[in-house]
Amino acid sequence: MRQTIGTAILSALIAVATMSLMTSDQTSAQPKDAPRKMLRHVVLFKFKEGTTKEQVQAVETGFRSLPGKIDTIRDFEWGTDISPEGKSKGFTHCFFVTFADEKGRDAYLPHAAHQDFVKLVGPHVEDVCVVDYWTQK
Amino acid sequence: MRQTIGTAILSALIAVATMSLMTSDQTSAQPKDAPRKMLRHVVLFKFKEGTTKEQVQAVETGFRSLPGKIDTIRDFEWGTDISPEGKSKGFTHCFFVTFADEKGRDAYLPHAAHQDFVKLVGPHVEDVCVVDYWTQK
Numbered sequence: 001m002r003q004t005i006g007t008a009i010l011s012a013l014i015a016v017a018t019m020s021l022m023t024s025d026q027t028s029a030q031p032k033d034a035p036r037k038m039l040r041h042v043v044l045f046k047f048k049e050g051t052t053k054e055q056v057q058a059v060e061t062g063f064r065s066l067p068g069k070i071d072t073i074r075d076f077e078w079g080t081d082i083s084p085e086g087k088s089k090g091f092t093h094c095f096f097v098t099f100a101d102e103k104g105r106d107a108y109l110p111h112a113a114h115q116d117f118v119k120l121v122g123p124h125v126e127d128v129c130v131v132d133y134w135t136q137k
Numbered sequence: 138m139r140q141t142i143g144t145a146i147l148s149a150l151i152a153v154a155t156m157s158l159m160t161s162d163q164t165s166a167q168p169k170d171a172p173r174k175m176l177r178h179v180v181l182f183k184f185k186e187g188t189t190k191e192q193v194q195a196v197e198t199g200f201r202s203l204p205g206k207i208d209t210i211r212d213f214e215w216g217t218d219i220s221p222e223g224k225s226k227g228f229t230h231c232f233f234v235t236f237a238d239e240k241g242r243d244a245y246l247p248h249a250a251h252q253d254f255v256k257l258v259g260p261h262v263e264d265v266c267v268v269d270y271w272t273q274k
Contacts, residue, residue: 040214040216040231040233041220042179042231042233044266044268064274076274077177077272077273077274078270078272078273078274079177079270079271079272079273080270081268081269081270082239082269082270082271083178083267083268083269084243084246084269085246085267087265087266087267088266088267088268089266091266091268094177094179094268094270096177096179102219106221109221109222128224129181129224129225129226129228129266130220130222130224130225131181131218131220131225131228131231132218132219132220132221133215133216133217133218133219133231134216134219135214135215135216136214136215136216137201137213137214137215
C-alpha cells in the first residue's frame with residue numbers, strides 16, 4: 001500500500017513536472033522560433049531643421065500613445081538612430097509597429113487616432129520612409 | 138495517516154503547479170514586457186534596375202546565412218515591402234537584426250562573413266539605409 005501510494009505520488013509529480021517543462025518550452029520558444037508570421041510596419045522620420053526638442057518629444061509621445069488607442073497594434077517599440085555606419089540618410093527615429101495581419105494594418109492607417117498623429121507629425125518631418133513586411137526567418 | 142499522505146500529495150502538486158505557472162508567466166511575458174533593451178539594426182535595400190531575380194535571391198540567401206555565421210546576432214528576420222502607402226522610397230527589402238548590445242553590433246560589422254556579404258550586395262544595390270536603435274516602448 002505504501003509502495004502504491006509512493007508510486008502514485010511519483011507518477012503525479014512526474015506528470016505535473018513534465019507538463020511544466022512542456023509549457024515552459026513552448027512559451028520560451030515563442031520569441032525566437034515561432035512559425036507565426038507577423039506584419040511589421042517600419043516608420044522612419046527625418047525632422048526638419050529647426051524642429052525643437054519639445055516638438056520632437058511631442059511626436060515621440062504621440063506615436064507611443066497609439067498602441068493604447070488602436071487595438072490592432074500587437075506590439076510596438078521605437079528608438080533613435082545610433083548607427084556608426086553613416087547610412088541613416090538623416091532618419092533619426094525608427095518606430096516599429098506589429099500587426100497580426102493586413103486587416104490590422106488597414107484598420108490602423110485610417111484610424112482617427114492615427115490620423116490625428118499624422119496631422120501632428122506633418123509640419124515637422126522633412127522625410128518619411130515606411131516599409132511593411134511579413135516576417136520571414 | 139491516509140489524510141496526512143493525501144495532504145502531502147496535495148501540497149506537492151500545488152507546489153509543482155505553482156512553480157509551473159510561475160515559470161510559464163515569466164517566459165510568456167518575455168516577448169512583450171521584457172525590460173531588457175535590445176539593439177536593433179534595420180537595413181533597407183533598393184536594388185538597381187536590371188537586377189535579376191536570381192541576384193536578389195542571392196542577396197536574400199546571403200543575409201539569411203549571417204545568423205549562422207556570426208554568433209552575436211541574437212535574432213534575425215526579414216521581409217519584402219508590401220506597404221500600400223507609397224512611402225518606401227524604392228526600398229523593397231528590410232532586414233531586421235538584433236544584438237544584445239553595441240559590442241555585438243561592433244563585432245558583426247567588420248566580421249569576415251559580413252564583409253563577404255557586403256561585397257556580394259554592393260554591385261546590386263542602388264540605395265541602402267541603415268538605422269540602429271536601442272529598443273524603447
